[in-house]
Each structure stands twice: as structure tokens, then as C-alpha cells.
Amino acid sequence: MAVKEKEAGLGSCVICGRAALLAREGGVLTMIEGPNACRLKDGASICGSCVRRLRVMYPVQYNFDEAKRTVVKKDPLPELSTEEALQANSEVVPFRENLREQYGFRNAVFVVDAMAECKGGFLQPPLVTIFGQVLYGSFYMQDEVTILSNGNEIKATVLMVDSYELRIPVDTTSLKEWTRHTADPGRVVGENGYLCKLVIQEKGIAVNKGDLIVKD
């Protein structure tokens, strides 16, 4: 496949041999964050698809800055050598299967970090923004999920999935704007290893750090 000039490339992927292209800026948002090609510490590159596959073993690491209410992210993949990336690639399938087994073979698991509420509008339940990280699998808008908290299982529908840097809860206005401006909200996805926020509209939701949101 010919590489378009405007797509910046990092050469061939050391794992699969395909072109390691950097995602274009300013295009339609199809993925909340990545998968983007990355350069390894020894100068070799891996393509976006391989980044996506290995991400479950090397999730984005983050710290929350309380004062600025922002997250500081660090990507462990560029720290790998070619040898380590190839090794990870040979281990990723059993790694993922073990993880799925640990969580009862759910299709996707999200780990809660924090939550915040906004008014949901006249006679409507509040909008709840849940910040956290996808452990494995993918979350999409309109997904039916189960919130596991304090021994309770609460069913909910995901109204919005997005990445975040600032921990600002979504209100009804920004939810409407997001839905209007996101070309294809169904393609915006919270994917394994990445931080994301899930927005739901339910009464009496109280989740704590470490609680899980799962998809069957």
C-alpha cells in the first residue's frame, strides 16, 4: 500500500513489517487516544496496530495532580527495546487470556479512579462522569455496562466515552455539544490500557476508586 505523503511515517514496524504511520492531526476523531505508531528506545518503530495489541501489557501510566486537577501521563512502550517488544508480542495473547480469566471472562473491564456528578436537567437523574482506565477490551457509546460497587450490580447505558486530561465532569450542555460535534460518536472508543471517562445518567450512583465497570 502506498504511503501518502502527508502521513508521517516511522519506517517499517519491527513486529509486523507494515508501515509505522503516525496518526494525522485534525482529522476525524476515531479513537480517543492512539493507537499511534511509536518509536522504541533503540530507534526501531512499531505500528499503530501493534501498539494497540501490546497496550494491554503496557498500559498508559498516570498520576493525578490534585492541585491542577489534571492527569500526567507516561507511555511505557517507547521505553522498550526491539527485543522486548518482540518478546511482549509473543506473550500478549496468553497475557490477555489470563487477564480475562481473572475477571470472569467479561468482554471488557474498566477500573474506576474517581467520579463526579452534574445536574441532569428537569426531573432527570444526574449525569455521572466516571474517570478511570480500561484494563482490557473496549467501551463504546450506547454500551450496556454493569457497575460493580459495594457488592451491588447496577446496570447502566454509556452516553459518552472520551479521553481526558482534566478531571472535569460532563454537564448536559457539554454532552449535547460532544454528541453534535463528534462525527461518529460510535467510533469513539475507550480502549484497553488507555484512560477514559464514561458518562452515564443514573440516580444514586456512588462508585469508589478501584470499583469495576464491566461489559459482558
Ligand SMILES: [Zn+2]
Ligand atoms: Zn506492526
